[in-house]
Amino acid sequence: MANCLICKAPKVLCTCADEAEIVGWDEVRKKCHLEDIMSEVYKDFPIYKFLGKLAKNKIKLPEEVIVTICESYLKNKSGIINKWAWFMRTAKEC
Numbered sequence: 001m002a003n004c005l006i007c008k009a010p011k012v013l014c015t016c017a018d019e020a021e022i023v024g025w026d027e028v029r030k031k032c033h034l035e036d037i038m039s040e041v042y043k044d045f046p047i048y049k050f051l052g053k054l055a056k057n058k059i060k061l062p063e064e065v066i067v068t069i070c071e072s073y074l075k076n077k078s079g080i081i082n083k084w085a086w087f088m089r090t091a092k093e094c
């Protein structure tokens with residue numbers, strides 16, 4: 001079965017077109033890219049847990065910052081020893 005090129009879900013499950021009618025295609029693409037890259041990073045980096053820790057302290061990172069952190073992680077992961085410290089430092093730099 002063909003999958004949606006944006007959200008990667010099977011076409012029958014894809015809701016991109018419906019969402020796009022409300023928020024626009026740019027927003028749908030951005031959101032799907034964020035979900036994609038977060039699930040890629042999550043394989044060896046507890047991004048959801050770290051975001052949860054911030055949320056407990058009432059800090060919510062903008063989506064662009066999360067994408068930047070994820071891209072930076074995928075580029076630099078071999079050199080990262082303390083993941084939490086790296087995450088906090090990178091989040092502050094963004």
Ligand SMILES: [Zn+2]
Binds near residue numbers: 005006015017
């Ligand atoms: Zn879709």
